[in-house]
Amino acid sequence: MKEDQAGLIARRDVLKVAFGLWGVLCAAPVLGMILQYITPVAAKAGLRQxxxxxxxxxxxxxxxxxxxxxxxxxxxxxxxxxxxxxxxxxxxxxxxxxxxxxxxxxxxxxxxxxxxxxxxxxxxxxxxxxxxxxxxxxxxxxxxxxxxx
Ligand code: FES
CATH class of the missing domain: 2.102.10.10 (Rieske [2Fe-2S] iron-sulphur domain)
Known part of the structure; x- marks a missing residue:
């Protein structure tokens, strides 16, 4: 019985970590777009060749x-x-x-x-x-x- 509970808890932890990583991967492009939108045009001009x-x-x-x-x-x-x-x-x-x-x-x-x-x-x-x-x-x-x- 205790082994089943320990296995269940371990599986839950793995799922939590997996969902956490999935959330970070989904949020990264959105954060990138927000950063690009709020970056001042003058700062971007400095990057021009x-x-x-x-x-x-x-x-x-x-x-x-x-x-x-x-x-x-x-x-x-x-x-x-x-x-x-x-x-x-x-x-x-x-x-x-x-x-x-x-x-x-x-x-x-x-x-x-x-x-x-x-x-x-x-x-x-x-x-x-x-x-x-x-x-x-x-x-x-x-x-x-x-x-x-
Ligand atoms: S007028 Fe047509 S390319 Fe210049």
Whole structure:
């Protein structure tokens, strides 16, 4: 009789441990999603990849060059006033690479279906549904880094 009770208690303990582990395994993904939801966007931004694209002297003032961030083409704009700005060079219509065009007014044009974007990346004509996404330019000394916004 005592052996039966001891065996029953041992089985109950095993079941308690098994259900406890099962509960932890079920709760872990939910806790992960909650943590991801409440993590501030600024903290996530710190995890974004930053890419060195060159030295500031490599980009003359008043010019636009296409550089690569990973495999993505990015328009690096060095304004006549000496400021750097960057926009994705992927057309927001179907993803062709846009080109800088000086005439009749400076803008970015897509040769695939004729979309045009102003120098701020705003879509001004053609089928492109959205502006060109911006990149953040980070100057560290003379080094120029880009990161996705
Ligand atoms: S891909 Fe640029 S307009 Fe269609």
């Amino acid at each position: 930053t890419t060195l694209v060159g030295q500031s002297g490599d980009f003359a003032q008043g010019t636009v060059r296409i550089v690569r961030v990973n495999k993505d083409p990015v328009l690096l704009i060095h304004t006549p006033g000496g400021q750097f700005r960057a926009l994705s060079a992927r057309c927001t219509h179907l993803g062709c690479v846009v080109q800088y065009q000086e005439t009749p007014v400076p803008h970015f044009g897509c040769n695939c279906h004729g979309s045009q974007f102003d120098m701020n990346g705003i879509n001004i004509s053609g089928p492109a549904p959205r502006p060109l996404p911006p990149y953040q330019v980070i100057l560290n000394g003379s080094s120029v880094y880009l990161t996705r916004v």
